[in-house]
Amino acid sequence: MGTRDPPACQGRDMGISLSGLPPAASVLGSCLQPAPAQTPVTIVLTPPSPVVGGGVSLAPQPPPENLVLCSWHRSATADEKSRILSYNPATSPPQTPGPAHTGRETAGPSCALNIAGLTLSDTGNYTVLIMNPGVLTIPVTLRVYGKCHPQELEILPKPTVTPNQTQVLENGTFTLTCNSSPSVNTMLWLRDGASLVPSERLVLSPDNWTLTVLGVTRGDAGAYQCEVGNPVSTNRSEPSNVTVAYGPDSAQIDPPGPIALTLGSLLKLTCVADSVPAPSYRWLLNDTDTKETGSSLTFNLTTWAQQGTYECWTHNPVTGRTAWASVVALWGAQHWGGKDGPPRM
Structure with missing residues (x-):
């Protein structure tokens, strides 16, 4: 008589995608067991405050024992679309790029992820999936800081708009300026809570810090705000109220x-x-x-x-x-x- 898999292993769907992996990955089979009790694994960043243009290593600590396979993902979950790379120490080469690979990522021993040429867009959620031979999923957040003053990217202060109150004649012109931290990466102008789109009348300076409205109409009256952001925070100013003076046209x-x-x-x-x-x-x-x-x-x-x-x-x-x-x-x-x-x- 032939042998059969234990009932607990038949048809088990582990929800783990191995696409892009070499044939050797098939040795995992369909009966992966939970990782045995061991010291909790965390992800250690080296350096702890990586900066734009530099590099960073995200390494599981302590290093996983009896590593069979691991994969790094650029998201809060270990889905295939976000997979950066997979690492299998039993294959040559051990690294297999995934859909989210940019060419700047490499895998190191013990399933460390190394990223070179960091940009602010590298800030975000990452997840590593480790099989040894159990399955362990560990999330981590990476923050990339500016070169000069990295700590300024922690939380942006509330910006201000000057002047904070403006009265302008119909058909006239007015200018508003947003004042904020130099670590701002994005800047948005809003009127009555709706974002403004530049046009021939709504003119932004090259750095977006100044908004000039030409040929003012009655519809330009309202509460203006600027919203600033960087990879780790967003903040919006208090309203600057613009009143358009007009009339009377008739009585x-x-x-x-x-x-x-x-x-x-x-x-x-x-x-x-x-x-x-x-x-x-x-x-x-x-x-x-x-x-x-x-x-x-x-x-x-x-x-x-x-x-x-x-x-x-x-x-x-x-x-x-x-x-x-x-x-x-x-x-x-x-x-x-x-x-x-x-x-x-």
């Missing part, structure tokens, strides 16, 4: 005329004008200043002299623009016994 009085006045009733006129900042108001009756300066005019109708032409004048002190509207209000003839005006005294 109108509500209710519109002609208005029939009623003795003893209340007359309320409201002047409406689209203007930023809010305009000043001035009310005239038959070309005489009423001394009223609010957007509304309210009074009781008691005398014949209260009929005539009411005018509302609006003025924006920032734009220098003025707009006005008028309405005619006359006594209703029905209140005077059919006559055209109030009774003569």
Whole structure:
């Protein structure tokens, strides 16, 4: 009679991809056992704070015993797409590149990963899968620092935008500047939380630190922020509020005329004008200043002299623009016994 695998080994799917490995890898078979209890393995970085342009070694410590195979992955999981390389000490050459190999990575003894010519984009999550012959998966985070001041990449301080408040005339120009740490790698401008795309009117300096808006429209008003980032942190400034001064282009009085006045009733006129900042108001009756300066005019109708032409004048002190509207209000003839005006005294 022939021999059979133990039931626990039949059809076992270990979820481990060995694509790209030499035929010798098949000796692992389909019955990998969990790693026996041993000293916990950690990943030691040498040097501990690698910098741009230099190199780094990521080495399991203590070195794995009875190593059969290991693979390094540029992700938080050991999936095939992120595999940098595999290392099998029983083959020649022992190293097999994977889909994520850049040409700068090599494998060292005891499954160490060596990366040369470091860039800031090398910062991220890495995972090593070790078979000896059990299976052990160890994640590690690599941080690559700038050459001059590597520790500045730890956490970026909150940037600031100057000026922090701006009022600009419609069709004018304004400029905002982002102030932050020199270790910034990315810089983004936002208005009301939405990122801005450079255009003929929205002009960024070559280093993105300065935003200039030309031919300002009313839609350019809002809260502007800059967002800075490096491989290890992101931070956003407090809003810099931009107000666009415009108008008034026109004015109108509500209710519109002609208005029939009623003795003893209340007359309320409201002047409406689209203007930023809010305009000043001035009310005239038959070309005489009423001394009223609010957007509304309210009074009781008691005398014949209260009929005539009411005018509302609006003025924006920032734009220098003025707009006005008028309405005619006359006594209703029905209140005077059919006559055209109030009774003569």
